[in-house]
Amino acid sequence: MQISPHFNKIVESLMVEGKFGVCNGITRVNxxxxxxxxxxxxxxxxxxxxxxxxAGQTITWEVILDNSCPxxxxxxxxEDSDFCPNVADIKSLVNWDxxxxxxxxxxxxxLLEHYKTFHERLLEAHSRLQxxxxxxxxxxxxxxxxxxxxxxxxxKKIGPINFLIKLPVDFSDIPPYLTKDNPGENSAVLLILFPxxxxxxxxxxxxxxxxxxxxxxxxxNLRIPAFPSGGCLLDYVPDVYKLLQNKVEKTVQIYERxxxxxxxxxxxxGRSVLEFDADGFxxxxxxxxxxxxxxILYIELAPSFPQEAPVLTFQSIYHESKEKPYSEVHDxxxxxxxxxxxxxxxxxxxYILDNIQAxxxxxxxxxxx
Amino acid sequence: xxxxSRSGDxxxxxxxxxxxxxxxxxxxxxxxxxxxxALVHLFDKASWVKDFTGNVxxxxxxxxxxxxxxxxxxxxxxxxxDLIHQCVPLPExxxxxxxxxxxxxVRMLFIYGRSNGLxxxxxxxxxxxxxxxxxxxFDAMYVHEPQSPENRCEEIFDRLCDLDEKGMSYIFEAARNxxxxxxxxAKLLAHPLQRPLQSxxxxxxxxxxxxxxx
Numbered sequence: 001m002q003i004s005p006h007f008n009k010i011v012e013s014l015m016v017e018g019k020f021g022v023c024n025g026i027t028r029v030n031x032x033x034x035x036x037x038x039x040x041x042x043x044x045x046x047x048x049x050x051x052x053x054x055a056g057q058t059i060t061w062e063v064i065l066d067n068s069c070p071x072x073x074x075x076x077x078x079e080d081s082d083f084c085p086n087v088a089d090i091k092s093l094v095n096w097d098x099x100x101x102x103x104x105x106x107x108x109x110x111l112l113e114h115y116k117t118f119h120e121r122l123l124e125a126h127s128r129l130q131x132x133x134x135x136x137x138x139x140x141x142x143x144x145x146x147x148x149x150x151x152x153x154x155x156k157k158i159g160p161i162n163f164l165i166k167l168p169v170d171f172s173d174i175p176p177y178l179t180k181d182n183p184g185e186n187s188a189v190l191l192i193l194f195p196x197x198x199x200x201x202x203x204x205x206x207x208x209x210x211x212x213x214x215x216x217x218x219x220x221n222l223r224i225p226a227f228p229s230g231g232c233l234l235d236y237v238p239d240v241y242k243l244l245q246n247k248v249e250k251t252v253q254i255y256e257r258x259x260x261x262x263x264x265x266x267x268x269x270g271r272s273v274l275e276f277d278a279d280g281f282x283x284x285x286x287x288x289x290x291x292x293x294x295x296i297l298y299i300e301l302a303p304s305f306p307q308e309a310p311v312l313t314f315q316s317i318y319h320e321s322k323e324k325p326y327s328e329v330h331d332x333x334x335x336x337x338x339x340x341x342x343x344x345x346x347x348x349x350x351y352i353l354d355n356i357q358a359x360x361x362x363x364x365x366x367x368x369x
Numbered sequence: 370x371x372x373x374s375r376s377g378d379x380x381x382x383x384x385x386x387x388x389x390x391x392x393x394x395x396x397x398x399x400x401x402x403x404x405x406x407a408l409v410h411l412f413d414k415a416s417w418v419k420d421f422t423g424n425v426x427x428x429x430x431x432x433x434x435x436x437x438x439x440x441x442x443x444x445x446x447x448x449x450x451d452l453i454h455q456c457v458p459l460p461e462x463x464x465x466x467x468x469x470x471x472x473x474x475v476r477m478l479f480i481y482g483r484s485n486g487l488x489x490x491x492x493x494x495x496x497x498x499x500x501x502x503x504x505x506x507f508d509a510m511y512v513h514e515p516q517s518p519e520n521r522c523e524e525i526f527d528r529l530c531d532l533d534e535k536g537m538s539y540i541f542e543a544a545r546n547x548x549x550x551x552x553x554x555a556k557l558l559a560h561p562l563q564r565p566l567q568s569x570x571x572x573x574x575x576x577x578x579x580x581x582x583x
Contacts, residue, residue, distance in 0.1 A: 270565065271565050271569055271570055271571040271572075272570070272571060272572045273559065273563060273564060273565070274400060274558045274559045274560065274564070275400045275401060275558075275559070275560040275563055276563060278470070278563070285400055286572075287555050287556060287558065287559070287572050288572055288573075288574045289552075289572040289573045289574065290573070290574050292548075294551070294552045294555055294572065296396060296555065296558070298399065298400075315396065315399070317392055317396070317551050317552070317554075317555040318548070318551050320392075324395055325392055325395050325396060349574075352574070353574060356574070
């Protein structure tokens with residue numbers, strides 16, 4: 001069913017601008033129905049469900065408008081029956097103006113604020129959780145807008161309890177991620193699960209935005225420590241934050257070193273280049289000629305570069321060995337990680353010149369024409 | 370990269386070309402695992418022998434399976450470009466094309482071995498459509514008899530160069546000299562988006578000591 005034209009603008013605004021909370025996640029709209037019992041030809045959907053990411057969960061609220069009285073403010077059904085904010089407290093609901101395309105977005109935002117407070121208050125009954133939450137706020141740099149809490153409740157017990165924390169890591173120098181799909185803003189979010197208020201089996205999970213993950217070399221590449229038994233968020237969260245900040249700095253540094261070296265090679269040998277990695281600067285290859293003898297040189301940088309020397313591979317274009325072009329790997333040569341990119345390039349060039357003749361001889365002996 | 374290959378006369382340099390191509394494929398794959406290759410053969414009509422694959426061995430066996438061809442008077446370039454235009458999708462231009470690299474590019478490596486068969490190119494429509502994309506490249510490797518009044522090598526080579534309308538192509542020739550063929554094929558390994566223009570390429574390594582002396 002389609003939304004009634006009375007409400008198109010406000011629903012569209014919600015879907016486009018409705019990015020709430022720590023994760024800035026998009027709000028989805030689904031399950032559109034009509035409150036009227038008569039069948040109509042024109043779209044008349046005036047009730048629908050919205051799905052909002054919050055604290056690692058997706059909360060579902062039902063919005064109920066009235067197609068026959070579009071100026072009337074909406075009613076809501078919250079899946080959590082204990083959440084019952086006072087309408088008079090929701091200013092944007094009191095001042096509902098259907099002519100304002102953002103009116104629904106404003107109401108949802110305000111309701112979410114109340115919802116957040118509702119969950120914060122739920123912690124007060126449990127001293128350990130309350131301590132975890134308030135100590136994070138009072139004794140770390142984290143502000144309230146970076147933390148979301150959610151408690152799952154049944155008749156008998158409370159749990160699991162989620163703490164979703166956005167870590168204020170500075171990602172500004174992260175290498176670019178060139179892709180046509182907008183990778184979005186950079187962020188690192190920690191989701192911590194308490195199975196019950198006093199449990200010691202606390203499980204943390206780290207979520208990185210695509211560009212950050214790409215810069216770190218993939219999702220598996222950063223391990224966060226397990227939550228120590230008997231530990232608390234006050235110690236744990238800053239530890240993870242420091243770990244991330246260090247990783248960012250390290251990643252940026254080694255990225256710059258790779259880029260510097262590739263640039264140095266290009267400036268020496270740009271007119272002989274075959275291909276190079278223009279994204280992560282992990283490799284570059286050239287075609288060289290020495291006394292009418294042509295050969296290919298591959299230069300590959302490991303993630304541990306500059307600690308580890310670039311790996312050089314000489315490859316023949318005339319001789320084969322075992323059905324593949326004859327090649328030799330050279331990874332142990334005079335090298336220091338302290339050299340600058342230009343100095344490394346110069347020294348590697350010397351090494352290549354010193355070893356071509358031997359490579360040529362060896363390729364003729366070992367290879368077949 | 371897709372290949373077009375046309376064998377020469379009776380005592381074919383086909384074996385030579387096959388070997389040079391084999392080196393090319395292995396080397397290209399070593400440069401980047403993501404490259405893919407397709408093979409097109411031209412008889413009286415262009416035909417797709419092997420669709421795009423990263424499996425180098427399968428292309429090489431398809432090459433080995435190709436029989437030597439028959440003499441034909443001229444080569445119909447229109448049918449070739451028609452086939453490619455029909456079968457090979459080019460990436461759309463998306464986003465800021467001065468910054469964003471495309472997901473892939475298409476390079477046509479045309480290997481021609483006729484010393485007497487002129488290239489006939491009546492209808493250039495398909496070629497123009499392909500060439501209008503910044504992500505399409507045409508390269509050529511011309512293997513021929515040594516030039517003499519009896520053959521038309523120079524004329525054929527000129528016609529090949531005419532196809533380089535954008536000035537971005539690499540067009541090489543070799544007169545049945547194996548070493549030269551391997552050298553030229555190696556130069557063709559260079560990635561069209563990263564390589565210098567053909568007029569700018571320089572592969573010679575200088576000894577640093579030599580340079581500082583002079």
